[in-house]
Amino acid sequence: MLDMQGIIKRFGGLTAVDNVSLKVRQGEIVGLIGPNGAGKTTFFNILTGIYKPDEGTIAFEGREIQGLRPYRIARCGIARTFQNIRLLKEETVLDNVKVGMFHKTGAGLWASILGLRSARDEERMVTEESLRMLEIVGLAGCEHEQAGNLSYGNQRRVEIARALVSRPKLLLLDEPTAGMNAEEVQEMMGLIRLIREQGTTVILIEHNVSMVVGLCDRIAVLDHGVKIADDVPEAVVSHPAVIEAYIGKEEGEEVDSGAAH
Ligand SMILES: Nc1ncnc2c1ncn2[C@@H]1O[C@H](COP(=O)(O)OP(=O)(O)OP(=O)(O)O)[C@@H](O)[C@H]1O
Ligand SMILES: [Mg+2]
Structure with missing residues (x-):
């Protein structure tokens, strides 16, 4: 359904997304995890047309969509939620x-x-x-x-x-459980499963590792803009580079803090 190849996004001297490729099959729930500042939200912003990638291609259902305006990408059937809730309060x-x-x-x-x-x-x-x-x-x-x-x-x-x-084919969720208690996290997991059962493919950014492991068919891990793992949950959590990325960079912080900003 989705085939992103060689995506690069630079902000001045910083390469926020560094040659990342990701494929998603229809009906999957794919997790996107990684330490703070790893480039996860930027990756969503590129996929939804908020940013143009400096390099790389995005094919959605066989059609190239990189660089299209956000409303045109939305019309293709891609919808999202935001890390910072954006509602008309x-x-x-x-x-x-x-x-x-x-x-x-x-x-x-x-x-x-x-x-x-x-x-x-x-x-x-x-x-x-x-x-x-x-x-x-x-x-x-x-x-x-x-x-x-x-x-x-x-x-x-x-x-x-x-x-x-908008009945999207692909739904992108950016930290949907940030700031939620354990019971609300369970409810959110149930809701995401229901959304998938109704035919929507999901990519999920999450800090709550136990949630992504319990929910996702596959997990991709970003660290400093680079994809360091992409596999089934059990393989990803025991991957040495993933363990190092979390322990090395979040010393003194909880991995699943769900910190929203
Ligand atoms: N518009 C921008 N201009 C300059 N730098 C940016 C911009 N957006 C993001 N960045 C930088 O790109 C890097 C990746 O940020 P991003 O928000 O994608 O990380 P993230 O993985 O979503 O982190 P978090 O888990 O904290 O939400 C960070 O260093 C961030 O400061
Ligand atoms: Mg983010």
Whole structure:
């Protein structure tokens, strides 16, 4: 489904992503882990078109998408959530989810202003679909609450609903359990499994190693922008380079701190 080859991204003198290749098959849950600053979020930003790679190619379902604008990549069926939650905190939960459909709807501005039938039908469809997604992520009944009033964990669920409402083929989650307690982490694992069962392929950035090991079919590890491992979970956690990357660089810090910033 996804074939990224030789991706390089430099920020001045820093090579944040250094010749990384990654293939993802349809239906997989792939983990992307690595110490702070390893280049994980930058990798997502390249895949979603926020940054253009300096080098490398990205084929999604056989079509080259590197360097396309973010909305065009979204239209190909790739959606994401953000490490720093990005919600319209003053707006309702429902309106936040509906935003995820904007790149798909076609009735247009004038139709909405004139209240044309096509725009009204579309609005109803978007609302129904958004409510359905809120139910899937476990937030049924919360649609009229102000997003900023929800707990941190529930705000992350709203972000996932917003990503899912566009019915993506590939969902990218950037630290979905950051700041969650053990029970919420378990619930999030269940939700990600459900998303996959419904046919969406997932790439997951996580600091919580036990979660990625329990959930992922395969784990890729970045360290200083370089991919140092890519294998089944059991092989990755016992890989000497992976152990060194974590112990060497996070001395005094917990590997699974889930630190959000
Ligand atoms: N827009 C930018 N301009 C300059 N440097 C950047 C930019 N974005 C990221 N970086 C740098 O690139 C490196 C990789 O950052 P990135 O956010 O991708 O890491 P990460 O693996 O997601 O880390 P974390 O686990 O802390 O979220 C870091 O050194 C970071 O400071
Ligand atoms: Mg990050």
